Structures are given as C-alpha cells and as structure tokens.
Amino acid sequence: MPGLQGMPGLPVGALREAGLSALREGQVVVVTLAAGAGSRWTQGAGVVKALHPFCKLAGRHRTFIETHLAKSRRLSRVADMPLPHVFTTSYLTHDPIAGFLEREKNYGYEGPLLLSPGRSVGLRMIPTVRDLRFAWEEMPQQLLDQQQQKVRDSLRAALIQWARTAGEAGDYTDNLPFQCLHPVGHWYEVPNLFRNGVLLELMRERPQLKYLLLHNIDTLGADVDPALLGLHIHSGAFLTFEVVSRRIDDRGGGLARVNGRVRLVEGLAVPREEEEFALSYYNSMTTWIDLHKLMSVFGLARDDLADDDKVTTAIRSLAARMPTYITLKEVKKRWGHGQEDVFPVTQFEKLWGDMTGLPEVDCRFVIVPRMRGLQLKDQAQLDGWLRDGSAAYVESLCEWQ
Known part of the structure; x- marks a missing residue:
C-alpha cells in the first residue's frame, strides 16, 4: 500500500513478502459485513445495500458484492491461491443475497464463497418515559413556529402517555413481526461464524487458516493488502484496526485514550456530541484478526466449534462484558x-470496536489513506468519491469477471 512505513528493523518489502507468504499458504479469509438494511443509504427505506449497483466501474454498474469479489479475485491470482470470501447476512438480507448470487453464478468467483447467516436477533422494546423526555426535552431540538410547536408537543405528550400505559421497557409486540425485530449490532457477526458452522467448515477445508480480514460492505477500498497483513503478523496483535484521519462529517466515534489505554470509542459512548470532534482519527471498522488468539478470548479452541452448547455459552459470557447501547427508532x-x-x-x-476495551485483547492501530478507509454511507458521497480519485483507486484493486 502506498505510504506504508515498515516496523523498526523490518522494511515494507519484508512485510509485504510475509503477507504474500500467508496468502500463498491459504492462511487468510475475507469477512465482509452485509447484514444491515442500509437505511442510511436510502434515507429511510430498508434495502439490501450489498446488491445495489451503486457506481459504474470498468464500463458497467457494479454492486458492492461484485466489487469486493473482484478485489479478492485479483489477490487470489497474485498469490496463486483461491482466497475464501465470506459475506455475513441477517434475517433481513440472507435470502435476497443468496438468491442474487445464485442468479449471478457468484460472479464467476473461483475461490470459496460462503454466506454466514445471522444467529442473533433482538426484540424491540417500548421506551421508558425517561428515554422519551431525554430525547425530546434535553437533546437539541429544532424550534418551530407557535402552531407547529403546539402540534408537536401534543403528539409527544400522547406518545409519552402511550409508553406509560403500554408498559415502559416492555417487549414491543403490537405490530408485524418484522417491525418488532431488529439487528443487534455488528459485534455479533464474528461470533456468528462460530455458531453457524461457517468457520468450522473453513477450518476443516483449510486447517492452516490463521487470519481474518473483517470490513464493512461499504468500505470499498479495503482489501487483503499484503504489506498490512505482514504488519499485523509481525506485530503479534490479537486485532489490528485501520483508522483514517477524521473529517467534519465523520460520525461514529474514533481513536481515543481512555484511562491510559488507547482504544476505539463508539459515538454512542461519547458523553457530548461536541467531544467527538476532538478525536483525530475515525474508525474505518476494517480489522485484521488473529483467529486463534480471538478464539482464546472467547475461551474456545478449534475442536470446540462443533459443540453448539459450549460455543453459545462462550459467546454469551463475552457478550455480557461488552457495552450495550440503547437507541430510539421509529x-x-x-x-x-x-x-x-x-x-x-x-x-x-x-x-465491534468495543473489543479494544477488553484488557486481555492486545490491539494495534494503523493509519491508512482515506481512499482505503472511507465508508460510503450516503449516496450523496458518490460525487466526491468519484472526483477525488477514490473510485479509480478501487477500480485499480479489482479484476473483473
């Protein structure tokens, strides 16, 4: 990757060769998170974002999935070893993605291509009166004219009364099932690999498997860069997170020092919104993972993956130590x-970023160019993405069918 600096006593060339060696030996798998409904991408409507033909690359409109597979195809041919690629899904996205890939014949991808179906789902709750008052009375609000303000206040008073009479913090079941359920956050996507048998299948086919590259479906610049892989290998870290320099419109937390420990802080954990602007680096969510060390954090060994009860208990035990964020939705x-x-x-x-807060998890952080770490969350970003060279950069990483 251009601009990458080597470790002391270990130049970039040596790091790149270490990464290429791991690729040639089949030690790496790519995991792309594609379980979300993409409501930010459409400004509200639920879609399967992974299947959207979002941009014309190499003369054709390409979906997010096709673009990621094109990057893995190129690296498979560079290393002369098929690179396994896993797309995580949820109850919202699994069937559409599976059907689409079947119709497209996996875009002709030669390597192992697997879907990791979600094994965790949440049930929405009725908010407490305190939740609603905090959101509507203590958080910044747009001022309306007198009549509009009266209407809004009346509506909110009615909704507060509804929450009180329906049972604060109770299960929300008075709607269609899909309106009552919700995804439970991307922390669960890696443990889902343990629960649904996908990782077990991969490890049986490739006992030499050691490293995962985890990234969002909308982080189009992320790929298995051999030099970054080599950097992660030689660091000996459990997890290596890629961060980018923060810009004013970046939301979602970033790199901070908390109680003397450098870690990622999620935007929902920042006490005041303005404090997020003081953070210099934004979390791209792209993570290099040492698989065996990660499994040890869960208290699991390779042979334990076939034991459903043990895997479930291990996941619940670690999940109990992770912060839980409560959000309001309509x-x-x-x-x-x-x-x-x-x-x-x-x-x-x-x-997922809260894994950096666990004291036993040795984490590293590497600053990468924005072209690599940018997340396309909104279609309004596409114009700038095309103009600043990011699209051309992504196209240079791809080898199309």
Whole structure:
C-alpha cells in the first residue's frame, strides 16, 4: 500500500513478502459485513445495500458484492491461491443475497464463497418515559413556529402517555413481526461464524487458516493488502484496526485514550456530541484478526466449534462484558384503509470496536489513506468519491469477471 512505513528493523518489502507468504499458504479469509438494511443509504427505506449497483466501474454498474469479489479475485491470482470470501447476512438480507448470487453464478468467483447467516436477533422494546423526555426535552431540538410547536408537543405528550400505559421497557409486540425485530449490532457477526458452522467448515477445508480480514460492505477500498497483513503478523496483535484521519462529517466515534489505554470509542459512548470532534482519527471498522488468539478470548479452541452448547455459552459470557447501547427508532403501525401511526421504540446493539476495551485483547492501530478507509454511507458521497480519485483507486484493486 502506498505510504506504508515498515516496523523498526523490518522494511515494507519484508512485510509485504510475509503477507504474500500467508496468502500463498491459504492462511487468510475475507469477512465482509452485509447484514444491515442500509437505511442510511436510502434515507429511510430498508434495502439490501450489498446488491445495489451503486457506481459504474470498468464500463458497467457494479454492486458492492461484485466489487469486493473482484478485489479478492485479483489477490487470489497474485498469490496463486483461491482466497475464501465470506459475506455475513441477517434475517433481513440472507435470502435476497443468496438468491442474487445464485442468479449471478457468484460472479464467476473461483475461490470459496460462503454466506454466514445471522444467529442473533433482538426484540424491540417500548421506551421508558425517561428515554422519551431525554430525547425530546434535553437533546437539541429544532424550534418551530407557535402552531407547529403546539402540534408537536401534543403528539409527544400522547406518545409519552402511550409508553406509560403500554408498559415502559416492555417487549414491543403490537405490530408485524418484522417491525418488532431488529439487528443487534455488528459485534455479533464474528461470533456468528462460530455458531453457524461457517468457520468450522473453513477450518476443516483449510486447517492452516490463521487470519481474518473483517470490513464493512461499504468500505470499498479495503482489501487483503499484503504489506498490512505482514504488519499485523509481525506485530503479534490479537486485532489490528485501520483508522483514517477524521473529517467534519465523520460520525461514529474514533481513536481515543481512555484511562491510559488507547482504544476505539463508539459515538454512542461519547458523553457530548461536541467531544467527538476532538478525536483525530475515525474508525474505518476494517480489522485484521488473529483467529486463534480471538478464539482464546472467547475461551474456545478449534475442536470446540462443533459443540453448539459450549460455543453459545462462550459467546454469551463475552457478550455480557461488552457495552450495550440503547437507541430510539421509529416504526410504522399500519391500521389499514390508509391509516398509519409512527411509534418510538427502543432497541439495543453491541459494537465491534468495543473489543479494544477488553484488557486481555492486545490491539494495534494503523493509519491508512482515506481512499482505503472511507465508508460510503450516503449516496450523496458518490460525487466526491468519484472526483477525488477514490473510485479509480478501487477500480485499480479489482479484476473483473
């Protein structure tokens, strides 16, 4: 990768060769997170973002999945070893992605291509009155004119009364099932590999498997860069996170020092919104993982993956140590005949970046160019992404079918 500096006594060339050696020996697998509904991408509508033909590359509109597979295809041919690629899914995205890949014949990808179906789902809850008052009375609000303000205040008073009478913090079940359920955060995507048998299958086919590259579906510049892989190998870290220099519109936390420990802090954990602007580096979520060390954090060994009860217990034990974030969401309840209401509900999630807060997990952080670490969360970013050379950079990483 351009601009990468070697470790003391270990030049970039040596790091790159170490990474290429791991690729040639089949020690690496790519894991792409594709379980979300992509509501930010559409400004509200739920879609399978991974399947969106978002941009024209090499003369054709390409989906996110096709672009990631094109990068893995190039690296497979560079290393002369098929690179396994796993896409994580959820109850929202699994069937559409599976059907799409079947119709597209996996875009002709020669290596192992697997879907990792989600094994965790949450049930939304009725918010507490305190939740609603905090969101509506203590957080910054847009000021409306007098009549509009009266209408909004009346609506909010009615919703507070609804929460009180429906049972604060109770299960939200008074709607269609899909409106009552929710994804539980990307922390669970790696443990899902333990639970659904995908990792066990990979390790049986490739006993030499040692490293995972985990990244979001919208981090298009991320690939198995041999030099970065070599850097992770020689560091001996459990996890190596890629961060980018923060810009004003980056949201979602970043790199900070907490109680003397350098770690990632999620945006939901920052006490005040303005404090997030003081962080210099933004979390791209791209993570290099030492598989065996990660399994040891869960208290698991390779042979334990076949024991469902032991795996489930291990995941729940570590999950209990991870922070849980409660967020407010709005859901529609349709009464029929064109009548519908919007209700606030709460849901919880656990986030992968909080692994850096565990004292026994040795983490490293590497600053990468923005072209590599940028996440495309909003279609409004596409124009700048094309103009600043990021699209051309991604295209240079790909080898199309």
